[in-house]
Amino acid sequence: MLEVTDLVAGYGKVKVLHGLSLTVQEGQLVTLIGSNGAGKTTTLRAVSGMIVPESGSVRLDGEDLTGLPAFKITKKGLAHSPEGRRVFPTQSVLDNLLLGAFPRLTGARPRGDVEADLDRMFALFPRLAERRTQLAGTLSGGEQQMLAMARALMLNPRVLLLDEPSMGLAPRLVAEVFATIARLKEQKTTMLLVEQFAAAALEVADFGYVMENGRLAAHGPAAMLKNDPAVRAAYLGHAH
């Protein structure tokens, strides 16, 4: 479904990715783990068009998306819940969710039933339902994270990129975020998850990629990576 091949990308003269390849199959939850600065976030940004890759390719169902601006890639059905949540602070929870459905509401993607999807989001994140008229900037960090995920889901995406959904959250909320991800997986949402909590990510994922200095260090079924001694020593050794 999502196919990334030999991706080279970075910021200005600083190259972060040195030829990265990965694949996400339909209905799969794939996780991308690695230490800070390994290039996980940069990978997602290059895939979703927030930065333009220098070389390599990004394909969605065989269609070449490489180098397209972010808004065009979103219209192709790729949603990206970015690092740092990036909700629209001066707009209500409801408006944030509607903006997630912007391509559907403006005819760039099949409309489907937006109302029903709003209800689905409010069922998935009951706290957002309570706060639907509240400005997103006044939500707590955990609520903003839920909103960022729900907003991305409102696209009805073919693939969802999730960047560090657990970042900065209290342990109880981290567990809640992972429970939600597990539920989305049950609903056959195709996801690429970047996580600092490698152990928890490998626990829910089907497949995993381990990054090191802008390259792949290991990859394989999540269950296998979890028990790989080298991966364990490097990324799962320290209790978080």
Next chain:
Amino acid sequence: MNILSQLIVSGIAVGMIYGVIAFSYQLTFATSKTLNFGQGEALMLGALVGLTTVNFLIGQALGTPLAYLLMLPVVFAFGLAQGAVVEWLGVRPAVKANSEAGWIMATIALGIIFRNLAENIWGRDALRFPSPLPEASLNIFGVRIQPMEIAIVVGALLIMLAVEVFNRRSIFGKAVVATANDRDAAGLMGIDTRRVITFSYALSSMTAAFAGVLIAPVTLTGATMGAVLGLKAFAVAIIGGLSSGMGVIVGGLILGITETLTGYYISTGYKDVPGLVLLLLVLSLKPSGLFGRATIKKV
């Protein structure tokens, strides 16, 4: 007492015009962090295109009020197009080239070109704009008010309200606000933020052009009418805050009223001083504007 209320009423009409132009500065600043320093020229062109249209329609044996109303859509369309041209020629290339200040020079240059163009088309003399409303003043509680002054206040409030309703209610308006909040995140929603910025320039010039035809019947029109208005409204935008909608109305009224008061009680020669002193005070004491909030980023 009567003179004081008379002065305040006159100040309100001028102040609302400053407020609307300042509001039009906010529109482009919100989405692009850039401004059109030729905004006064957008106003002037709107007024002159309006004048030609009104005169043409009156020539078709229409009454002035009807001619004025029919002229508005023409001026709106012209303003939209003019703003899009400014963004396209002046702002986009400079921003694309990562030039920090290129758009400042480019919009000033375009403003000068527009003024020259207007001087060649409409001449250098100030022209009278036919008033759609009776020019005789109404006497309300001993204060004399021109009907057009009331129209200015109502028109100014209406256009700001219309933009506000559009931003809050329609999905395209929400996309504009989203772009203002966080351009990258708006892009991830599938919003073409470049087009949003072009649109906000178009809307901004349309608002200024409307301000031009609002004020034209009580002043005179001409190629140079925009320069001082644009500059004073810029001061109001700074005083009121470039990001606070309400601030520009209050800022405009403060400037408009202090001007008429100074003009009467001190000297018309010093009319422009208090507003600029206020600007300097605000800049030194509260740089984000009287009503602006210092931006806080939640990480």
